[in-house]
Amino acid sequence: RTVLWLGFFATIILSWMFLFMMARMSGVDVFGRSVGMNMMPMTTFGALFPMWAIMMAAMMFPTMVPTLRSYEDLMVSADGTRAGWLGVLLGYFVVWVAFAALITGVQLALLFGGVVDMLGIAKSPWFTAALLLVVGGFQFTRAKEICHGVCHSPMMYFLGHWKTGFAGGLRMGLGLGAFCVGCCWGFMALGFVGGVMSLLWMGAATFFMVLEKLPQIGHKVTKPMGVALVVVGLAVACNALINGG
16 A cells, blocks of 8 residues: 555656656746747647646646545445556546547647647637636536536545446546546646646646545635636736737
């Protein structure tokens, strides 16, 4: 148990370290600002996809702690195993890697469409405002409520879909990962507002997603964040209208 948990947290730390090195090679600082020569242009699927896949591990593994703890609570009473624990983790990550491939394609389309720059930052305040409003509005939808309900209370998902062994854990991990993507896709998309290479911006998104999944307070922060995003989106739109952006 100790070795697995240490390996889990080491993966998170190494993922953030690797993202930091990639950001430096791309010539940006932790704020996503250009501070040097870009030695690794993010203009191809082969360059962008590994960055997004590693970012999935860095950002989403921390949110898995309550889920993995819930699985451990059922290991004795429901014949769970460490192999099943690893299966849950792998299944969850596989879904997010698939999402990484999807959002890589989105970023390339936006880049070559002139919507975002080389650092993945929106060029138009109208696109920024629209993205903030869409993600903020999603916080109030039924889809968000359902997906967040599963992510916030993984124990109920396990009780309703329990399968033993590695294969069973993998199946449950795939299901949990799908609900998690449905819950958190918007915060990944907001990378196009602050910059996908801004470690500070993506770190803030990670922090909020962790808060959303905490059993004690997760259900209390979803809608306030939606309000905040909508307000900021409207402010950006109003500013663009006033300044002719």
